[in-house]
Amino acid sequence: MDAESRFQTLASLYVSFSPSQCVVYKNEILICGYKRICSYPNSAKINGHYVVKLLNTNNANGITLLSFGGLQKNKHTLRMHYVSAWDEEDEAENGGTKYFNQWLPFSNLPIFIGKKFDNYAGMRALIGGSNKNLLFITYPPKQIDVFDLNKVQYINESILAIGKNSIQYHCFVAKTEHGIPMMNKKNEMILIGNEIGLSIEYDEDSNNFQFWELRVYITLRPFNSYACVCVNDSIYFFGGHTDYDGGTSISNAVYKYSIQENEWLKFEHTLPTPLFGCIAISSEDCTFVHILGGTDGMKGMATHMRTKLDMWTKKTTVERQWIIKEEEKKRIEETKFEIAGIEHDLQMEKLTVEFFYFYFLF
Known part of the structure; x- marks a missing residue:
């Protein structure tokens, strides 16, 4: 079995990108930062931004997205209620697209997530908390903040316990058990990248963090900018990039970290080509992982591949x-x-x- 047999190449994207943000909604993958459905406002600089799905209890026909970040003084904080661009019935039920499928201010007040000179290039974020109102933000050089989306304010600004190391374009995911994120009163997270492995716990009641060192597979340690996705209680890593004295290395390797077993596995089978800056996202039924875009170090890629997860079990x-x-x-x-x-x-x-x-x- 060769590499191509584990990765099915789908129709190319209409534009190459690296990096960007993607979210999954039912059978759709939304690439945030491009124009097909809507454009970002001209004032929003999408380099260094991040997009997360918010808890939406008001409408079962769509999802609410939060886009925030940007570089230094060009930061933005926007929301979008997305209804399927492919489903005319959903659009009609929601009264057309006047207040849907477009980026709007997060609130009536001027709200910005991210302080003026924070470096959000290569940051990562998660939604957690017992009411799913806490936004956890990790960004260079070694910061972790908690922003309360209900109170619209920071409630914790801490430093990661990583010594002299720094983070950027890293992996930051919620721990899961039986596929359910462990993000309630006790919020459990994993951060991996740039020679770093951390298990993180945030206690909502005490508003305190705890950090434990997490061992990372030796040959993965120098890399970042890989595609990573947490599915079925495991984190999958695809590709990656690292600089070293005199050069750059781009990886085609695939790794898996099993959260509950605390075990690593490097796969014999690899990506068809070395990549970094690509996006990995799982289908809603957790059957496939899609890998989109990225760069091979020479040019941006418009590729779209998918792989079936049950092919990686034996x-x-x-x-x-x-x-x-x-x-x-x-x-x-x-x-x-x-x-x-x-x-x-x-x-x-x-x-x-x-x-x-x-x-x-x-």
């Missing part, structure tokens, strides 16, 4: 061998970490003894 012989090798590397890392901890403790004991001796003499 491990090959090579993949089983890689699992064994990765477990060996994991044990070596753990041993080095334990030795470093012991050496640190011994050094502290030595300093304590020397201090006591010096104090005793004088």
